[in-house]
Amino acid sequence: MNSNELNKGLRLFLLTFLVTSWSLATTAGEGKLSNWTYIKADADRTHTPGPKARGFFGLGFGDLNGDGYQDLVSGPYFYRNPGGTMESTPWPRVSLPRDPETGILVDADHLFSLNGNGRKASVIAQVLPNIIWMEAEDPEGERWVARVIGQMPRTRHGNGRMVRRAHIVPGNERPDLLLTGGNGTYLMEIPDDPIREEWPMTQISHTEFDEQKAIGIGDIDRDGHLDLALSEGHKRSGVQWWRNPGDGSSYWNKYIVGETINASKMMELVDVNGDGLLDIVATDSENPNSGLFWFEAPQDPFRGKWKRHLIDDGYNGLDSMSVVDMTGDGKPDIVVGETIGKLRLVIYENSGGDRPSWKKHLIDEGKESHKGAMAVDLDGDGDLDLVSVGYFDYKSLHIWRNDNG
Numbered sequence: 001m002n003s004n005e006l007n008k009g010l011r012l013f014l015l016t017f018l019v020t021s022w023s024l025a026t027t028a029g030e031g032k033l034s035n036w037t038y039i040k041a042d043a044d045r046t047h048t049p050g051p052k053a054r055g056f057f058g059l060g061f062g063d064l065n066g067d068g069y070q071d072l073v074s075g076p077y078f079y080r081n082p083g084g085t086m087e088s089t090p091w092p093r094v095s096l097p098r099d100p101e102t103g104i105l106v107d108a109d110h111l112f113s114l115n116g117n118g119r120k121a122s123v124i125a126q127v128l129p130n131i132i133w134m135e136a137e138d139p140e141g142e143r144w145v146a147r148v149i150g151q152m153p154r155t156r157h158g159n160g161r162m163v164r165r166a167h168i169v170p171g172n173e174r175p176d177l178l179l180t181g182g183n184g185t186y187l188m189e190i191p192d193d194p195i196r197e198e199w200p201m202t203q204i205s206h207t208e209f210d211e212q213k214a215i216g217i218g219d220i221d222r223d224g225h226l227d228l229a230l231s232e233g234h235k236r237s238g239v240q241w242w243r244n245p246g247d248g249s250s251y252w253n254k255y256i257v258g259e260t261i262n263a264s265k266m267m268e269l270v271d272v273n274g275d276g277l278l279d280i281v282a283t284d285s286e287n288p289n290s291g292l293f294w295f296e297a298p299q300d301p302f303r304g305k306w307k308r309h310l311i312d313d314g315y316n317g318l319d320s321m322s323v324v325d326m327t328g329d330g331k332p333d334i335v336v337g338e339t340i341g342k343l344r345l346v347i348y349e350n351s352g353g354d355r356p357s358w359k360k361h362l363i364d365e366g367k368e369s370h371k372g373a374m375a376v377d378l379d380g381d382g383d384l385d386l387v388s389v390g391y392f393d394y395k396s397l398h399i400w401r402n403d404n405g
Helices: 003-021
Strands: 036-042 060-062 071-074 077-079 093-095 107-112 122-127 130-136 144-151 163-166 176-181 184-188 201-203 216-218 227-231 238-243 253-259 263-270 279-285 290-296 307-315 320-324 333-337 345-350 358-364 371-376 385-389 397-402
Touching: 036 077, 036 358, 071 107, 077 107, 107 163, 122 176, 216 263, 227 263, 227 279, 238 263, 238 279, 263 320, 279 320, 307 358, 333 371
Parallel strands: 060 107, 320 371
Antiparallel strands: 036 397, 060 071, 071 077, 077 093, 107 122, 122 130, 130 144, 163 176, 176 184, 184 201, 216 227, 227 238, 238 253, 263 279, 279 290, 290 307, 320 333, 333 345, 345 358, 371 385, 385 397
8 A cells, every 4th residue: 555545545534433423413313403512410329229220310491490490310319400500510419318218218200380380399209109299498499308108019120111291080180100110100189288188199191010110191072081001010021001981980981002112111292293183103212123013093992993004123121211302303303312222312313294204313323311202491592401310320310412402
């Protein structure tokens, strides 16, 4: 090889190195989803109690101090958003109180306003069978008071994986709480006097296979009441929807939607193709070839056939998913995070139409999302940032700031 060829080869190598080593902004994708800044908000989280060092499941958001920036709770911690670029790390962290009955570290999963509006100063946490309500005693979340408000069966791995809030019971002024626990999904109502009154608890779905892990919420049958999309249970492929009876009772009826290929995991209800019907977006997991699907809703959700569409596969576990409009075009996109292997964070951009195609944007890789790929506007700039925590990489709290404007 002569010197000209050597120099040409060296320049080509350096150019290739610079391109592949450039910031996430150049490798994340194109257009409205191309620019991201990674922030490691915490690198020293503790693990769950027990012989195996594993991460907590909880991850929830809300502006506690009213500064316009979303704070968060995750496992045994409250994190105060530092504001600005959010790159001041580690984020200010407060250890939440332990379970007042057992002294065990809590798994906090939901940060919200007790009255449904105003300052987000309440937290729901678990040390199953105990469910715990915490309230901030000061505007910055430095001090909290904890009370056990109910009980729910443990899952095979301890605490439940999901807490969501929605208006389920007609007549209730406050939104109700939905929790995944052992043997099914549970509804907890918030009383008028949460300190002195009981928090009513009802099991609204049942499974023989431990925990249903995720909760999709929406009015599937268009009767004015919110129904649920749920998995069949641990290591089962079934996808189901459960009809809200609309009377606050436990008499929810189950309807079969179909099956994923591996163990069904994450669920969301959303109109994927713009036909006015709520479809189900689902992931599966527990397999090195895990996939992402959407089940197309029939006109009659009771008797019609739900058609399964494969969006993509080849992931090693998809335990994290958000379905939300990431580009501002009015169509629901999908964010997924990988649990094992390459640990990819990916956005699937929805093309729209009756048979939408999906443009794949690799946002990052090498950072585990076990409870994560959660889309939330952390910095109040109008676009959605992404957040994940790990199960095996339990020490890390990952944030990807959306710089796309």
